Amino acid sequence: MKTILTAAVTAAAGFSLVGEAAATEWNVSVWGKRRAFTEHVEKLAELVSDKTNGEFTLNISYGGLSKNKENLDGISIGAFEMAQFCAGYHRDKNPSITVLELPFLGVNTLEEEVAVSHAVYGHEAAQKDLARWNAKLLMTSPMPQYNIVGTGEPRDAVAEFKDMRVRATGGIGKAFSAVGAVPTSVTATEAYNAMESGVVDTVAFAQHAHLAFGTINRAEWWTANLNPGTVNCPVVVNTDAYEALSDAERTALDSSVDEAISHYLANYGALLEKWDAVLEEKGVTKVMLPEAELAAFRATAADPIREQWIKDMEAQGIPGQELYDLVVKTLEDTRAGN
Structure with missing residues (x-):
């Protein structure tokens, strides 16, 4: 955490520090460019600054601090x-939250x-x-179900996915x-x-x-209803930096999360x-797969992978069944509440 000191100086022999006020400045590492995926981070920065009269600021860097696959490492060392x-x-570094990347969880909104x-x-x-990485989970970056853009003849049957080279990470x-495609996990910026x-x-x-990284500009078709799952992308803070905040700063940060998420949802909508x-x-071209093909995809991929x-x-000592059950129950409770 960087603290900026402002001081009054006297004109006496030498300089004397007669007063100071401290401002807290955090560096925030994201990637790409400002887009729907980062709007909650941008809104969070705005809210935190407003609530602290500019005394706590978040400086958002799009790729200037770290590569996207190295952000968790940067948090761990306080970079x-x-x-x-x-x-x-990096599923091995955060296995517990990969439950949210399991295919066909049934999340609809x-x-x-x-x-x-x-x-x-x-x-x-x-x-x-x-x-383990000195990271505190702050908020998610909610994304809708993924779908694929492609070139050549549209693929509207599971059998046509065989040998298809697809940029897809995690559970997707x-x-x-599972259906014979060949996934590669190149980063979003490399897609x-x-x-x-x-x-x-x-x-x-x-x-x-697809818009932000230009893949839509190469596309000839897009699957409108494949919906195999999504990627989970948290925003985390360095634990030491979080604990070093004043009570007022910590309250400003924590109390801004819900509003930042609401702003994100409205913007993405x-x-x-x-x-x-x-x-x-x-x-x-918009491709709609027949329900029978979607059912075949789910039968092959969902249950065995889960x-x-x-x-x-x-086997790693992580309560996998409990975490999966928590997702299912939360979905049920959320829908009941609506």
Whole structure:
């Protein structure tokens, strides 16, 4: 944490410090460019500054502090105070929260994604998991179900996924692998080049990322209803920096999370409303897979991958079944509340 000191000086022989006021400045590591995926971080910075009269500021860096796959490492050593990362980038470093990346969880809305994410983040196992990296889970970056853009003939049957080279991470990558596709986990910033050079045929992203990283500009078709899952991308803070905040600063930060998320949801909702117009403008064909094909995909990928994940977690001493059950119960409770 960087503290800026302002002082009055006297004109006597030498300089004398007669008064000072401290301002807290945090560095925040994200990547790419400002987009729907980062709007809650931007809003959080605005709210925190407003609530502290500018005495606590978040300086957001888009790639200037760290590579996206190294943000958790940077948090662990205190290279910066806040960062965004995606669980699928390094599953071994954050195994507990990869429950949220399991395929076909049945999450239907961004609000449901927020609910299940924050429920898992609040679980002791997840907090203990991230504490190994001196990281405190602050908020999620909710994304809708991923779908793929591709080149060539549209793929509207599971059999056509065989040997398809797809940019997909985490549970989504495992789901595609289960039906014979060949997933690669190139980062979001590398996806366009991978598509352009032919390293991949297709790219799995949420809508904002297809726009932000330009993959929609290479696309000839887009699956509108595949919905294999999503990626979970938390915003975390360095624990030491968080504990070093004053009570007022900590309150300003914590109390701003819900409003920042609400702003994100509203902004993302506006993007989704114009998505069909984007597809039409760019001449991208919308592909709707028949329900029988979707059912075949789920049968092949969902249950086996979930059961293996639970088994793997339990072997590491992580309560995999409990975490999965928490997601299911949270979904039920959220829907009942609505």
